[in-house]
Amino acid sequence: MRIGVFCSGGDAPGMNACVRSVVRGATSAGHEVVGINRGYQGLVDENLFLDSLGEAKMSARSVSNIIQRGGTILRSARCQAFQTEAGMQKAVETLEKFKIDGLIAIGGNGTFRGLNELVERWDGRVIGVPGTIDNDLVGTDYTIGFSTAVQTAVDAIDKLRDTAESHERLFLVEVMGRHSGYLALYTALAAGAEVACIPETPTDIPGMVDHLHSLQQTGKKSIIVVVAEGDELGGALILQDKLQKAKCSFALRTVILGHVQRGGSPTPDDRILATRLGDFAVRSISEGATAMMAGEINHECVLSPIKDSFSKRKELPKEMIDLLDRMSK
Amino acid sequence: MRIGVFCSGGDAPGMNACVRSVVRGATSAGHEVVGINRGYQGLVDENLFLDSLGEAKMSARSVSNIIQRGGTILRSARCQAFQTEAGMQKAVETLEKFKIDGLIAIGGNGTFRGLNELVERWDGRVIGVPGTIDNDLVGTDYTIGFSTAVQTAVDAIDKLRDTAESHERLFLVEVMGRHSGYLALYTALAAGAEVACIPETPTDIPGMVDHLHSLQQTGKKSIIVVVAEGDELGGALILQDKLQKAKCSFALRTVILGHVQRGGSPTPDDRILATRLGDFAVRSISEGATAMMAGEINHECVLSPIKDSFSKRKELPKEMIDLLDRMSK
Amino acid sequence: MRIGVFCSGGDAPGMNACVRSVVRGATSAGHEVVGINRGYQGLVDENLFLDSLGEAKMSARSVSNIIQRGGTILRSARCQAFQTEAGMQKAVETLEKFKIDGLIAIGGNGTFRGLNELVERWDGRVIGVPGTIDNDLVGTDYTIGFSTAVQTAVDAIDKLRDTAESHERLFLVEVMGRHSGYLALYTALAAGAEVACIPETPTDIPGMVDHLHSLQQTGKKSIIVVVAEGDELGGALILQDKLQKAKCSFALRTVILGHVQRGGSPTPDDRILATRLGDFAVRSISEGATAMMAGEINHECVLSPIKDSFSKRKELPKEMIDLLDRMSK
Amino acid sequence: MRIGVFCSGGDAPGMNACVRSVVRGATSAGHEVVGINRGYQGLVDENLFLDSLGEAKMSARSVSNIIQRGGTILRSARCQAFQTEAGMQKAVETLEKFKIDGLIAIGGNGTFRGLNELVERWDGRVIGVPGTIDNDLVGTDYTIGFSTAVQTAVDAIDKLRDTAESHERLFLVEVMGRHSGYLALYTALAAGAEVACIPETPTDIPGMVDHLHSLQQTGKKSIIVVVAEGDELGGALILQDKLQKAKCSFALRTVILGHVQRGGSPTPDDRILATRLGDFAVRSISEGATAMMAGEINHECVLSPIKDSFSKRKELPKEMIDLLDRMSK
Incomplete structure (x- = not known):
C-alpha cells in the first residue's frame, strides 16, 4: 500500500510521535508512506513532505529523533479551501495523482468531519487518529496531547x-x-x-x-x-x-x-499512546478498515466509526467531580 | 473510625498525594486519622506524626501543599524489627494503644507481606495501596510512582x-x-x-x-x-x-x-491515581473491607486480596514488546 | 547580635534560599535570628515565625530543605499600615520589644523605601537584599529571582x-x-x-x-x-x-x-546569589554596616547606599539590544 | 570573509546556540559561513554541512529553531587523525580548498591545543570559543555548557x-x-x-x-x-x-x-553566553584577531591568547568554598 499521513487542526504534543509510528509501522510492513504538509491545505495545494533527496517519500530516517518534539514536522493548519466542494475535489485529485490508497489523519473533531466528507468522494481507505489536547472525542479514553x-x-x-x-x-x-x-x-x-x-x-x-x-x-x-x-x-x-x-x-x-x-515535549504517556495508535492505524488500514477512528479503550486498541467521534458527546466521569469535592478541604 | 496510615518500603513519588487523600477522604467522612512515621518501624517504636499543636492527629491542614512533593512526610523505612514475632506483637500493641480500627499502608510487595502477617495477629481492618515505581503488583494496572x-x-x-x-x-x-x-x-x-x-x-x-x-x-x-x-x-x-x-x-x-x-514531583497521573486510591481505600475500609489491596483496573477502582499482590506474577503486555520491535528502525 | 529577617513585596524565587542563608550565616557566627512573617505587616502585627517548639526563633533546622522551594516560608505582603506614621512607630516598638539589633529585609524598591523610613526612626542596623524578578535595582548586576x-x-x-x-x-x-x-x-x-x-x-x-x-x-x-x-x-x-x-x-x-x-523552584544561579547575599548581609551587619543594600557586581559582593537602589535608574546594556537585532534573521 | 565553524571534543549544551550566533552574526556582516561536521575529523575528511539544496553553506535558515536544542547539529568528535602531521596537513588542505579565511572552533582545552597547532601551519585566522561543561578554561568567567x-x-x-x-x-x-x-x-x-x-x-x-x-x-x-x-x-x-x-x-x-x-536544552544563561561569544568571535575575527579565545569576564567580552586557555590553571574561588562550609549546618 501507499499510505498518506497528515496532521490537521490545532497542534497537539505527540503528533510527531504518531507520525513516526505511522512511518515505521508502515515501512516495517512493506508499505510506502507519503507525508502531506499542513493538513487538508497540503492536499489542496499538493504540498508534500520531501526527504533529504527531494523525494515525496517518508522513510524511517525522516522521523528520527522526533518522538520527543512538540508540534509536528508535517505542520498543521485549519483549511478554509477544503470546506468547499472545489477544494474537496482538488484534494481527491491530489490523492489520486500520488497514487495514495490509504490516508491516516491525525487531529480533532474538525479533522474528522473532513475525513467524513472525503470518504464520500474518494475510494481510498481512511483512518483518523485522535490528536487534540481537549480529550473530547468519543471512541478513546484519552486523546494524544491531553x-x-x-x-x-x-x-x-x-x-x-x-x-x-x-x-x-x-x-x-x-x-x-x-x-x-x-x-x-x-x-x-x-x-x-x-x-x-x-x-x-x-x-x-x-x-x-x-x-x-x-x-x-x-x-x-x-x-x-x-x-x-x-x-x-x-x-x-x-x-x-x-x-x-x-x-x-x-x-x-x-x-x-x-x-x-x-506545545512542549510530550509526556511518556502521550508518546506511547501516539506510538500505539499510529501503528494500530497502519495495521487497521492495511487489513481493510476505513471510515474509522483508532482509539484506546481500557488499554486495548479499538476502532469506532469516525462519525461517532464528532457526533456523540463524551461524558466526564462524575466520580472524578465528586473526588475533587472531597479533596477540597 | 480511627484510621492509621503509613508509608513503607522504597519511597515512590505520589506517596504524599496518597497520604493527603487518605486524610481528606477520611475527615470528609467523619473519621479520625493517625499518621505513623517510618512504616512498620513507627508501629514498633510508637513513632506517630504530630501536628503543629503536638497532637498525634492528622487534619486537612496537616497535608496542605504536599500533593506536588516527592518523598513522604511520614517518612518510610524497611523495618527489620517487624520481621520478628516480638516486633509484630509490639506493632499490634501500638495499634491497640492508640485505638486504631483500620490501617492503610502505602507500599510495595514487602509492605503487603507485612500486612498479611498483621491480619493474622490483629482484629482491625487492613487495606494496602500500591506505591512503588516498579509496577510489579497484580491487582492494579499501574502502581503509584511508576x-x-x-x-x-x-x-x-x-x-x-x-x-x-x-x-x-x-x-x-x-x-x-x-x-x-x-x-x-x-x-x-x-x-x-x-x-x-x-x-x-x-x-x-x-x-x-x-x-x-x-x-x-x-x-x-x-x-x-x-x-x-x-x-x-x-x-x-x-x-x-x-x-x-x-x-x-x-x-x-x-x-x-x-x-x-x-524522587521528584509526581506526574499528574501519579497524583490522580494516588488521590483516587487513597480515597477509595478509606471508603472501602469504612464499608468493612479488610486484607485487600486497592487498585485501578480499566479506570475503575477495584479491591483484590492482598495476598495476590505479592504471590502472583504480573505479566508484561506482549503487544508492547512487539511494538518496540516495529519502531526500532 | 539578634537579627530579624523578613521578605516583603512581590515574592521572588530564591527568597527561601536567602532566608536559609541569613539563618545559617548568622547562627554560624553566634548570632540569634528572629523571623518576621509577612514583611512590614508582621512588624506592625507582632507576627513572628515560631519554630516547632513554639519559640520565636529560627535555627538551622527551621530552614532545612527549603533552598529549592519557590515562594517564602516567611510569607510576604505589601503593607498599607506601614505607610502611616502610626504603623512605622508600631514596627519600631516590635523591633525593640523583641530586642532586635539588626534587620535584614529581602525585597524590591518598595521594600527599600520602607527601610529608608525605618532608619530614621530606629537605632538598629538595617540591610536590604535585592529580591525581585524585575532586576531593576541599582547596586547589583542581578536581583534574586530574575x-x-x-x-x-x-x-x-x-x-x-x-x-x-x-x-x-x-x-x-x-x-x-x-x-x-x-x-x-x-x-x-x-x-x-x-x-x-x-x-x-x-x-x-x-x-x-x-x-x-x-x-x-x-x-x-x-x-x-x-x-x-x-x-x-x-x-x-x-x-x-x-x-x-x-x-x-x-x-x-x-x-x-x-x-x-x-513562582517555581529557583535556578541554581538564583540559589547561589541568594545564598551569597544573605550570608554577606549577615557579615556586613555584624561589622556595623547599616542603611545599605547587599549586591553582587562583577562577581564580588558589595554594599551600596539603600537610597541608590530606588532613586537611581538601572540602565539596560545597549550591547544586548544590538545583539538581539543581529540575531533576528 | 569566508568563515568556517565547527564543534569539537565533548559536546556541551549551548553549542547549537553558538553555531547559530556565528552564522547570523557573520551573515549580518556580509560574510559567508561554511559548517564543518565532526570537528577536526570533518576537516581531515572534507565532511561539510550541506544546506537543504545540497550546498556547503550555512544561512540564517540553516540555524532556525536550534537555540533551544542540546548537542550540536554539526556533530562533534575527538579526532585521532588530526594528532598526526599528515592529518594536520590534510586539514589545512581542506581549509584552502574551500577558500576559508577564518575558522571559529567551539570546544574545550583539547580543541584549543589543536587550534594552536593549526595556527603554525595555516595562514588563516583562528578564534576559539569555550564550550565545555567543566568551566576549566582561563580567559572566561564561565564556559558554555557549565x-x-x-x-x-x-x-x-x-x-x-x-x-x-x-x-x-x-x-x-x-x-x-x-x-x-x-x-x-x-x-x-x-x-x-x-x-x-x-x-x-x-x-x-x-x-x-x-x-x-x-x-x-x-x-x-x-x-x-x-x-x-x-x-x-x-x-x-x-x-x-x-x-x-x-x-x-x-x-x-x-x-x-x-x-x-x-545533554539537555541549554539554560537561558548558556544560550545568552553562547550567543554573545559566537557573535563576538565573528566580529573579532573580521577585525583581524587570531590565535585568541573569546571569553566573558565581568560581563564584558574579551580576547585572551588561546595558549593561556589550556596552559594556565583556573582557580576556584576560595570564598565559595568557605560559603559552603558556613551553610553546612
Missing part, C-alpha cells in the same frame, strides 16, 4: 501555588476547553486545586464563596480555582469579577494559560 | 540522545526493576530507544548486534539500549562488556540512573 | 515555538516589567525571539512589520515578539491590535504569562 | 533529597570534573549539599564523619555529598567505601550522574 496539556497546566499551578501561599491569595487559572471540562477537571485534581469550573456542571458563585470562606476558617492560606474557557458563566476574568461582587474575602488574581498548553 | 519514574528516565534519555546523536554513540541506560521489565519497556517505548533488555525476555547479544549494524547501515547515528537492572544477563555494565566482545561497531557508554528515579 | 523568571518565560516560549512553527504564526508574549525591559530583553535573547518591545526603546510598528515581512521572505515560518508589560505603546494585546492594523501578514496570537513568572 | 550542567546536577539532587529525607540517608553524588571542582562546588552550593569533595582541596574522611555526626545530633535527617570524579581520593564509590570504614552512621548510597550532564 496528558501533556495537563502536565503543562499543573506545572504552572505548582508555580502559582508558591506565590498564592506566600501572599495568601486566590488564583483563577483559565485552561483550554471550549466545550469540554476534561482538561480543567484533571488539572484541578492533579494540582490540588480547590474548585474546577467546567461547562458540564453549573457554577454556583454564592455556594463557591461560602465554601471558600469555610476553608479560610480552617486556616487555608491559598486557593486555586481552575476555569475551563468554556465554563457556562464565562472565562476566568468574568468569574473574578463575579467573585469580587460576591464579596469573596481572598485577594484575587487571574492567569490565562493560553497556547502554552499546546 | 508514571513519574518513567518520566524521569525518559527525561534523562532525551538528554543522552543529544550527546549520542552529536557523537554517534550507543548508550546503555540502566533503570530500576529487579524482577520486572515494566519500567524498562515503557521507558524504551517513550524515549524512542532501539532495544529494551528485560528479565521477561531472553537477551540475545549476537542478534542485537546484527540488528544494530543493520540500523547503522540505514544511516542511524545513535542507539539507546534500556536495560532493566534485573535483566537475566546482568546490568548495563555487563551488557556493555558483552557488546564490546561481540564487536558492536558503535562507541559504547553506560549510564546507571539509580535513585534519581525514586 | 534568573528564574527568565527561565520560566523561556520555557514557555520554547513550547509556543512548537505551535508557532507548526502553524506558521506570530506570537506576542507579554512578560512582567512595568518600568524595566530587563526580563523582556534577556528572555528574547535566550528564547531566540525576533523582537523585544521594552520601555527603554521606542516601539516602531511600521518598521517592525517591514522587518517581519523581510524575514518571511527568507523562509521564516514563525515569529516570537516578547513584550514587556511596561512597553510605552502598551501591553501585548494593544500591540497585537496595532500589528493587525499595520497589515502584518502573520497570523497573530497573544499570550500573557502573568504570575507564573514569580 | 550553567546547564549545574542545572542538571541540581535537578537530580533535588529528586534525591526527597528520598534521602524520607529514608534518612546520605547520598554520594558523583558529577563530572576530572581536573576541576567547579561543577561539584557550584552544584553543592545550589543543591544545599552538606559537603563537596573536589580535586582542589584535600578530602579529610575522619573530619567529614565528625562533621556529619554533629549535624545528625542537631536533627539533620539527610546528607548530600557531591563528589567530583577527579577528587584526589577517587570517585564516589571509593568515598562510600571509606565512609563506611570510618563508621559513618548514615545509611549510604551512591549515584553517578554520568553523561546526562552533557
Whole structure:
C-alpha cells in the first residue's frame, strides 16, 4: 500500500510521535508512506513532505529523533479551501495523482468531519487518529496531547501555588476547553486545586464563596480555582469579577494559560499512546478498515466509526467531580 | 473510625498525594486519622506524626501543599524489627494503644507481606495501596510512582540522545526493576530507544548486534539500549562488556540512573491515581473491607486480596514488546 | 547580635534560599535570628515565625530543605499600615520589644523605601537584599529571582515555538516589567525571539512589520515578539491590535504569562546569589554596616547606599539590544 | 570573509546556540559561513554541512529553531587523525580548498591545543570559543555548557533529597570534573549539599564523619555529598567505601550522574553566553584577531591568547568554598 499521513487542526504534543509510528509501522510492513504538509491545505495545494533527496517519500530516517518534539514536522493548519466542494475535489485529485490508497489523519473533531466528507468522494481507505489536547472525542479514553496539556497546566499551578501561599491569595487559572471540562477537571485534581469550573456542571458563585470562606476558617492560606474557557458563566476574568461582587474575602488574581498548553515535549504517556495508535492505524488500514477512528479503550486498541467521534458527546466521569469535592478541604 | 496510615518500603513519588487523600477522604467522612512515621518501624517504636499543636492527629491542614512533593512526610523505612514475632506483637500493641480500627499502608510487595502477617495477629481492618515505581503488583494496572519514574528516565534519555546523536554513540541506560521489565519497556517505548533488555525476555547479544549494524547501515547515528537492572544477563555494565566482545561497531557508554528515579514531583497521573486510591481505600475500609489491596483496573477502582499482590506474577503486555520491535528502525 | 529577617513585596524565587542563608550565616557566627512573617505587616502585627517548639526563633533546622522551594516560608505582603506614621512607630516598638539589633529585609524598591523610613526612626542596623524578578535595582548586576523568571518565560516560549512553527504564526508574549525591559530583553535573547518591545526603546510598528515581512521572505515560518508589560505603546494585546492594523501578514496570537513568572523552584544561579547575599548581609551587619543594600557586581559582593537602589535608574546594556537585532534573521 | 565553524571534543549544551550566533552574526556582516561536521575529523575528511539544496553553506535558515536544542547539529568528535602531521596537513588542505579565511572552533582545552597547532601551519585566522561543561578554561568567567550542567546536577539532587529525607540517608553524588571542582562546588552550593569533595582541596574522611555526626545530633535527617570524579581520593564509590570504614552512621548510597550532564536544552544563561561569544568571535575575527579565545569576564567580552586557555590553571574561588562550609549546618 501507499499510505498518506497528515496532521490537521490545532497542534497537539505527540503528533510527531504518531507520525513516526505511522512511518515505521508502515515501512516495517512493506508499505510506502507519503507525508502531506499542513493538513487538508497540503492536499489542496499538493504540498508534500520531501526527504533529504527531494523525494515525496517518508522513510524511517525522516522521523528520527522526533518522538520527543512538540508540534509536528508535517505542520498543521485549519483549511478554509477544503470546506468547499472545489477544494474537496482538488484534494481527491491530489490523492489520486500520488497514487495514495490509504490516508491516516491525525487531529480533532474538525479533522474528522473532513475525513467524513472525503470518504464520500474518494475510494481510498481512511483512518483518523485522535490528536487534540481537549480529550473530547468519543471512541478513546484519552486523546494524544491531553496528558501533556495537563502536565503543562499543573506545572504552572505548582508555580502559582508558591506565590498564592506566600501572599495568601486566590488564583483563577483559565485552561483550554471550549466545550469540554476534561482538561480543567484533571488539572484541578492533579494540582490540588480547590474548585474546577467546567461547562458540564453549573457554577454556583454564592455556594463557591461560602465554601471558600469555610476553608479560610480552617486556616487555608491559598486557593486555586481552575476555569475551563468554556465554563457556562464565562472565562476566568468574568468569574473574578463575579467573585469580587460576591464579596469573596481572598485577594484575587487571574492567569490565562493560553497556547502554552499546546506545545512542549510530550509526556511518556502521550508518546506511547501516539506510538500505539499510529501503528494500530497502519495495521487497521492495511487489513481493510476505513471510515474509522483508532482509539484506546481500557488499554486495548479499538476502532469506532469516525462519525461517532464528532457526533456523540463524551461524558466526564462524575466520580472524578465528586473526588475533587472531597479533596477540597 | 480511627484510621492509621503509613508509608513503607522504597519511597515512590505520589506517596504524599496518597497520604493527603487518605486524610481528606477520611475527615470528609467523619473519621479520625493517625499518621505513623517510618512504616512498620513507627508501629514498633510508637513513632506517630504530630501536628503543629503536638497532637498525634492528622487534619486537612496537616497535608496542605504536599500533593506536588516527592518523598513522604511520614517518612518510610524497611523495618527489620517487624520481621520478628516480638516486633509484630509490639506493632499490634501500638495499634491497640492508640485505638486504631483500620490501617492503610502505602507500599510495595514487602509492605503487603507485612500486612498479611498483621491480619493474622490483629482484629482491625487492613487495606494496602500500591506505591512503588516498579509496577510489579497484580491487582492494579499501574502502581503509584511508576508514571513519574518513567518520566524521569525518559527525561534523562532525551538528554543522552543529544550527546549520542552529536557523537554517534550507543548508550546503555540502566533503570530500576529487579524482577520486572515494566519500567524498562515503557521507558524504551517513550524515549524512542532501539532495544529494551528485560528479565521477561531472553537477551540475545549476537542478534542485537546484527540488528544494530543493520540500523547503522540505514544511516542511524545513535542507539539507546534500556536495560532493566534485573535483566537475566546482568546490568548495563555487563551488557556493555558483552557488546564490546561481540564487536558492536558503535562507541559504547553506560549510564546507571539509580535513585534519581525514586524522587521528584509526581506526574499528574501519579497524583490522580494516588488521590483516587487513597480515597477509595478509606471508603472501602469504612464499608468493612479488610486484607485487600486497592487498585485501578480499566479506570475503575477495584479491591483484590492482598495476598495476590505479592504471590502472583504480573505479566508484561506482549503487544508492547512487539511494538518496540516495529519502531526500532 | 539578634537579627530579624523578613521578605516583603512581590515574592521572588530564591527568597527561601536567602532566608536559609541569613539563618545559617548568622547562627554560624553566634548570632540569634528572629523571623518576621509577612514583611512590614508582621512588624506592625507582632507576627513572628515560631519554630516547632513554639519559640520565636529560627535555627538551622527551621530552614532545612527549603533552598529549592519557590515562594517564602516567611510569607510576604505589601503593607498599607506601614505607610502611616502610626504603623512605622508600631514596627519600631516590635523591633525593640523583641530586642532586635539588626534587620535584614529581602525585597524590591518598595521594600527599600520602607527601610529608608525605618532608619530614621530606629537605632538598629538595617540591610536590604535585592529580591525581585524585575532586576531593576541599582547596586547589583542581578536581583534574586530574575534568573528564574527568565527561565520560566523561556520555557514557555520554547513550547509556543512548537505551535508557532507548526502553524506558521506570530506570537506576542507579554512578560512582567512595568518600568524595566530587563526580563523582556534577556528572555528574547535566550528564547531566540525576533523582537523585544521594552520601555527603554521606542516601539516602531511600521518598521517592525517591514522587518517581519523581510524575514518571511527568507523562509521564516514563525515569529516570537516578547513584550514587556511596561512597553510605552502598551501591553501585548494593544500591540497585537496595532500589528493587525499595520497589515502584518502573520497570523497573530497573544499570550500573557502573568504570575507564573514569580513562582517555581529557583535556578541554581538564583540559589547561589541568594545564598551569597544573605550570608554577606549577615557579615556586613555584624561589622556595623547599616542603611545599605547587599549586591553582587562583577562577581564580588558589595554594599551600596539603600537610597541608590530606588532613586537611581538601572540602565539596560545597549550591547544586548544590538545583539538581539543581529540575531533576528 | 569566508568563515568556517565547527564543534569539537565533548559536546556541551549551548553549542547549537553558538553555531547559530556565528552564522547570523557573520551573515549580518556580509560574510559567508561554511559548517564543518565532526570537528577536526570533518576537516581531515572534507565532511561539510550541506544546506537543504545540497550546498556547503550555512544561512540564517540553516540555524532556525536550534537555540533551544542540546548537542550540536554539526556533530562533534575527538579526532585521532588530526594528532598526526599528515592529518594536520590534510586539514589545512581542506581549509584552502574551500577558500576559508577564518575558522571559529567551539570546544574545550583539547580543541584549543589543536587550534594552536593549526595556527603554525595555516595562514588563516583562528578564534576559539569555550564550550565545555567543566568551566576549566582561563580567559572566561564561565564556559558554555557549565550553567546547564549545574542545572542538571541540581535537578537530580533535588529528586534525591526527597528520598534521602524520607529514608534518612546520605547520598554520594558523583558529577563530572576530572581536573576541576567547579561543577561539584557550584552544584553543592545550589543543591544545599552538606559537603563537596573536589580535586582542589584535600578530602579529610575522619573530619567529614565528625562533621556529619554533629549535624545528625542537631536533627539533620539527610546528607548530600557531591563528589567530583577527579577528587584526589577517587570517585564516589571509593568515598562510600571509606565512609563506611570510618563508621559513618548514615545509611549510604551512591549515584553517578554520568553523561546526562552533557545533554539537555541549554539554560537561558548558556544560550545568552553562547550567543554573545559566537557573535563576538565573528566580529573579532573580521577585525583581524587570531590565535585568541573569546571569553566573558565581568560581563564584558574579551580576547585572551588561546595558549593561556589550556596552559594556565583556573582557580576556584576560595570564598565559595568557605560559603559552603558556613551553610553546612
